[in-house]
Amino acid sequence: MNQAFTLIEPGPVVLVTTHDGGKDNIMTISWTMVMDFKPVFAITTGAWNHSFAALRKHRECVIAIPTVDLLDQVVGIGTCSGADTDKFSRFGLTPVPAMQVRPPLIKECVANIECQVIDIIERHDIVVLEGVAAYLDTDRKEQRRLHAVGDGTFIVDGRRLDRRKMMATKLPAGV
C-alpha cells in the first residue's frame, strides 16, 4: 500500500467503479490528484455524474487503471451514462469482487485500488479517498498508461527515466 500512490501520481486516465446498492457502474476520469506520499487521493467530478451519487451515498469505489489497448473502452465509458447503460456488459469488461469494498475491480485493467471515501469537500465536489487494498498486474504485457489531454486526444506513456539516486533524500522508505 505504500507504493499505491505511484499508480496515480503520473496522471493516468482512470476508471472508477461504484455500486449504487443495486448495480455496478464505471466512470472515466482524469481529474485526480495524489495527496502526500500515502494512499490518499482526491478526485473531482460534478453532480451531473451518475457515479457521483453512488460515491457520495455508499462512500467507496475502486480506481482501476487501464492501458493503451483499452482506449476505446475508456472513451466509450466516458461518453455514455450509467443511468441507462450497463457499462461492464456494453464494453466487455469483467467485474471481479474486491476484498474490502462492494464496487468491483476490473479484470482487464493493469492495476486496481480499493478505496474508501474519507472526506467530501462539498464546495468543490472534491472526493478524498483512502486506498485500502491495491493490485498491480506485473505480468500483463501492455503496461503503457494513457493521459487525457482533455481535448479528445490522449498521450501514451513513453520511456522511463531514472533519477532515483538524485531523489534519494526526498523519497519515503519502501517506495
Place this chain on the structure above:
Amino acid sequence: MNQAFTLIEPGPVVLVTTHDGGKDNIMTISWTMVMDFKPVFAITTGAWNHSFAALRKHRECVIAIPTVDLLDQVVGIGTCSGADTDKFSRFGLTPVPAMQVRPPLIKECVANIECQVIDIIERHDIVVLEGVAAYLDTDRKEQRRLHAVGDGTFIVDGRRLDRRKMMATKLPAGV
C-alpha cells in the same frame, strides 16, 4: 484561457513559482488536479514546503510546465529548499515578468499559467487556483512533458492518439 486545463490534465510534473514579498522561488510538484473544463486547478503540498507559505500569504503563483530536457533542473528544484537557495540562479532558469501576478514566468518552460488562489482547503492543504493568463510556446522544438511516478522515476510523453470524433459530444466548445 478555455484551453488552459489541457496543459494540466495529462498530469505533467510542473514547476510553481511564488514571490514571498522579497524574492522569487520555485517548487516542483506533481500533486495537481484539473477541476472542471475551466482554468481551475487544485494543487496540494504541506506546511514543510517553503513555497507554501508564500502561496498562502500572497495568494498567487505561476504554474510553469517543463519538458524532458529540463529533467535534472526539475529534480534539483524538488530536492532543495528556497529557504537557503536562489533556485532561478542555481538552476540557470530565467524569470520573466508575468502580466497579472507578481511571481515570474519561467522562460525555459514550454507553458506558463498565471494563477490566483481562489480557495485554500485547510484540512487537506489543498490550494484551489484560477488561471488568469496562459502562454504556450508552440515553436519550442522539445514539447514532451514529464510524468513523475513518485519513486524517483519519470515517464516521458509518448505518441498522441486522437479520439476527438468519439468525444465530440462531451467536449465544451472552443477546446
